[in-house]
Amino acid sequence: MSNESENEIIAGRWFTDFWGKTCNLGIVDELAAPDMLLQYSLHEPRRGHADIKAFMTGLREAFPDLAFASTADLIAEGDYVVSRWEGGGTHIGLAFSDFLVGSLPAATGRKMRFTGTTVLRIENGKIAEDIGLDNGATGLQQLGQLIVLATAKRAFSAVSNRRGALKGSGIKKQEAECLPRQPTLKVHAALQIVR
């Protein structure tokens, strides 16, 4: 069996028992390297078995129905396995302060649901890294944790109306070729932050 095939099996078991509908933290002892790194964009990085178990315990205390599942085939090459997933949970549990952008008081009852991409690095049958990114901004908005400043919309209108101001700004010729010839481009389409 190829290295990649073995790694995909390890990844599958990890996603099921650590991130899935039911959690079996024994999987950490079995599959995680002793100094495994777990890093997701909304949270502080965690390292090692105890830290990683504590992370998941805390997360599931706040979101008892937490569950994530694959949405596509794994992509594996060398030591890496990439998973694309979706999932979430309902905040019906304890107060939660593990987000980098602030804390939730207890039992808000709000649901979060989002998608993400995770890259696992597996060495000699042990997971060395679980590094993920996700539509976390969506999740936080659902939880009511983000305020998107209304200035964004005004700002991008201002930019598109002042395209002439870009002349003489020092933009290189090659970059200038990417600028539209017509001055009517709506810049707000480039950064649709305000929903």
Place this chain on the structure above:
Amino acid sequence: MSNPSENKIIVGRWFTDFWGKTCNLGIVDELAAPDMLLQYSLHEPRRGREDVKAFMTGFREAFPDLNFWGAADLIAEGDYVVGRWEGGTHTGPAFSDFLSGSLLAATGRKMRFTGTTVLKIVDGKIVEEVGLDDGVTALTQLGLIRAV
């Protein structure tokens, strides 16, 4: 028949000419499938060559020094290539148009973040580019969102 090695070369050229320091939109005509999907978490999904070009044109108009680069080796299997990247922009003229003088620090407001992109390549053309990033960081840096 998918060819991961060839796909990595295609993605390397795409990252350089579409996302890199200098932009050559001819790469879209060359490497993008006619109905290519481009989807990033901070943006509306875009489809087709003209839409994809318009996306990048607008993005670079707002941030003329936009530049992203690979942060690790590409991962490829079958039709898929995964790129991990970082980049962003320093404050460009666009920022000074809308950030009030009192908010703007001497060094300007930078946007710098990391991300992971999954590309699907069929018969030498990019049919999908789906990316995620630590956008919360970027938006916070831009002063466009804040925690409650």
